[in-house]
Amino acid sequence: MISSSDGVLVTVTILTKNPGPIFREVLSAVLSQETTWPYEVLVVDSGSSDGTVDFVRQHSGVRLVKIKSGDFGHGRTRNLAVSMARGQYVAMLTHDAKPANNKWLSNLVKPLEANLSVAGVFGRHIAYPNHTPCTKRDIEQHFNQFLQWPAVMGIEDPERYARDQGYRQVLHFFSDNNACLRKAVWEKIPYPDVDFAEDQLWAKAIIEAGYKRAYADDAVVFHSHDYSVRDTLRRSFDESRALKRLFGYDLCPGFGYGCYQVYAGTCRDLKFLIKSVGLRKAFASMFRTSLLHAAKQAGFYIGRHQGPLEGFFFRLFSLDGAKKRK
Incomplete structure (x- = not known):
């Protein structure tokens, strides 16, 4: 009403x-x-x-x-x-x-x-x-x-x-x-x-x-987004940067941790896709799936480990910053 x-x-x-x-x-x-x-x-x-x-x-x-x-x-x-x-x-x-x-x-x-x-x-x-x-x-x-x-x-x-x-x-x-x-x-x-x-x-x-x-x-x-590889990295950067700065959360504490998450995420998605869309389509999308996981962990890692280059990395990687500049 x-x-x-x-x-x-x-x-x-x-x-x-x-x-x-x-x-x-x-x-x-x-x-x-x-x-x-x-x-x-x-x-x-x-x-x-x-x-x-x-x-x-x-x-x-x-x-x-x-x-x-x-x-x-x-x-x-x-x-x-x-x-x-x-x-x-x-x-x-x-x-x-x-x-x-x-x-x-x-x-x-x-x-x-x-x-x-x-x-x-x-x-x-x-x-x-x-x-x-x-x-x-x-x-x-x-x-x-x-x-x-x-x-x-x-x-x-x-x-x-x-x-x-x-x-x-x-x-x-x-x-x-x-x-x-x-x-x-x-x-x-x-x-x-x-x-x-x-x-x-x-x-x-x-x-x-x-x-x-x-x-x-x-x-x-x-409400959902199928982000590209590039925007996945940028969105993950924003999330990691903010949650570390505001709450102290560390979404990717180290390079080895990030590599493992890429491997584990890709394997998990491959198994899921084989069941949901079949073997051929699952393997056809495996490369993109791996890239998405790699972009996500890279964004988490960069957002967490910025140091004195924070301003440079924000201009380079922030999806939210890019939207504001439009």
Whole structure:
């Protein structure tokens, strides 16, 4: 139920920049949500030149905010969006994350309504149907791991939180490609103004402030990328650089470790592909599979071991930096 009044319960915010045709499907899916309460849609565009702004303006019930491309920041722009939201809860989507059904928004909001201590909820991602079997498997396995933990989590064991990095990683994980925040908590703890991992830093902050975060397995969006070898390296570089700098995580502690991960990942994918697409297609794609794993580990290693050349490596390898320069 969409409403143009100030009595909305939820604001759905979508950040856009040259999203291409997929955004038309995303916006249509958002506008088709079935809820028992009113919600609004707010699009924040940072310099699109592909017709996105004109497309949004065709929908009279959708609010549009335009900012300059150079003013975009992952945390900064999301803070702007939340600050302009009229809803008590603020759902967060990126321009390529499409709700999988018309119950997505209701399912995303349920944990916030059920538990006042929950500051934020994130939902499941699934791969787009046209993406590779390995991409589909990796995303499914990633979100399946959250089913092994309680749906609502906070720091129940401070001693374990202090010593166990794996436990901290579970508690800190949050994906604002598909999430919903309690605005009253955001007003106390806004997103940090960082280039990467703003969602996980926010989750760390709210968890350590005594709030909880929730996982909604039934709040599903299509969101996946079949990265090229080059973009796999660049994306891995960004992830490794940020997680080491912000959390102390070391995704590739050494060259030998990286080589083993390339070997193990290639073998794992080959076995999986033989079962899923057959022997001929599996071996035909083995070379590219090996290159993808090598690029991933190289990105992890370079992002971790930058030293005094950090600025040079960022300009050379950062995918996020390249997108900002466009």
